[in-house]
Amino acid sequence: MPLTNMTDMLNHAYRHGYAVGAFNVSSFDFLEGVLTAAENCRAPVVLNLPETHAAHYNFDMLMAAALTGARRAAIPVAICLDHGSSLSAAVNGIKAGCNAVMIDASALPLDENLRCTKEVVDMAHACGVTVEGELGYVPWVAGDGEEKPPEDIAYTLPAEAKAYAERSGIDCLAVSIGTVHGLLRGTPRLDITRLAKISEAVGIPLVIHGGTGLGDDQFRKLIAHGVAKINYYTALADVAGASIRTQLQSHPHGSYPQLTSGVRDAIGAQIERMIRLWGSGGRAAEVLQQCRPWQEVEQIALYNMPDKMAETEVTAILQQGMATLGRIPGVRKVRAGKSRQPDGHDHYCWIIRFASQEAADHYRTHPSYLRFIDKSLRPVLPDLLTVDYIAAE
Ligand code: 13P
Secondary structure, three states: OOEEOHHHHHHHHHHHOOOEEEEEOOOHHHHHHHHHHHHHHOOOEEEEEEHHHHHOOOHHHHHHHHHHHHHHOOOOEEEEEEEEOOHHHHHHHHHHOOOEEEEOOOOOOHHHHHHHHHHHHHHHHHOOOEEEEEEOEOOEEEEEOOOOOOOOOEOOOHHHHHHHHHHHOOOEEEEOOOOOEEEOOOOOOOOHHHHHHHHHHHOOOEEEOOOOOOOHHHHHHHHHOOEEEEEEOHHHHHHHHHHHHHHHHHOOOOOHHHHOOOHHHHHHHHHHHHHHHHOOOOOHHHHHHHOOEOOOEEEEEEEEOOOOOOHHHHHHHHHHHHHHHHOOOOEEEEEEEEEEOOOOOEEEEEEEEEOOHHHHHHHOOOHHHHHHHHHHHOOOOOEEEEEEEEOOO
C-alpha cells in the first residue's frame, strides 16, 4: 500500500523545499539497506532500477522483491525505471512493476529527444505512470575519476528546457548543470545560476543525476533552486565494496554471507545522512496523507465457449488472447483458467492485472484489445461477464 504516486511525491517535495532520495537498487542488500534507512528516517524514497544494471541481475526478479518491499514498507515508496532507453523499455518497466519511468534520450538531438520523450509520456500517462525526461547530457565517468568533467558534458539550456517540458508533458526534468555519473576527483563545479533559470522557466520538479561527490552546501543550493529528486548510487556501491574489503581482512577465508554481512548497514548509514541533509526525513506521514497511493487493478472475465467448439480451437483463442492482451501497455499479467462444472460444461476465465485504474481504462480503448474482441471473441462468445476490482495486497 505505501507504493505512492511519484508525481505527487515530488510535487510535495518541490512545494516544501526538500528533495527525495532516489537510490539505485542493485541487489537484495541494497534494497533492504535503502528501505530500512528510509524507514529509520521516516522519509519518502524512490527505488531506482536502472535499465543499464540489467547486465548484473535479473530485472524482473529484483523488481518482484522491490514491489514486495515497497508494499510492506511503512513509508511512501515509488519505483522508477532509471535511464530507460526506449518506448519498449518503458513499457517493459511498467509491466514489471515500475510506477515511474525515466526516459533518457538525452544523447539525441533536441527534436529526437522530444519525439522519443513525448511517445513515452503519451503511453505512460495513459497508465497513470510518472515520466522523468532529461535534457542536456550528464556524462558517465568510469571508476575512480578524472580531474575535471569529461568533454562531452552538455549543459541544459533554460529556453530549450521550457520548450521540451511543455511539449513533452513530462512530470519532472533531469538537468545537466555540472554533475557527472560516478565519482570525480575533486568536487564538481555546479552552474547554480543556470539551474535557477531552468527552474523558473519550467516550473516543475527538477532532478539531479550524479549525486555522488557533491558537497553539503551544493546539495542545499540545488534544493533551494527547484531540485526535488536526487539520484545517488556510486557512493553506496563504494561503501559496500569497502565493507566487503574490511570483512575480508578479518576473515580471509570468509564465506559470502560473512563477507557481505556489513553491506546493508554501511549503505544504510550513508543513505540516512543524505536523507537528513536533503530534508526528506520526517516527511513520510504528510506524504502518505497528501499523495495518491498507487493501486493495481485486476479484472476477471468469465465466459463460456460454445459446446460445439473443438478444444484446440478454444486453446488457440486463449493463447492468442494472452499474448495480444499481455502486450498492451499497463497490463502486468494475463492468466487464463478453465473449470469443468458439474453440469458438464467448461467455464473459462481470464484474470488480467493492470498497473493502475488508468491502465485498465486505457486497455478498453486500445486497438489491440478492440481488434481481439471484435475478430476473435465476439463471433464465438455467447456471454461474457467482466468485473474490475482493486488488487489489495
Ligand atoms: P551517482 O552514481 O554519481 O551517484 O549517480 C547516480 C545516478 O544518477 C543514477 O541515475
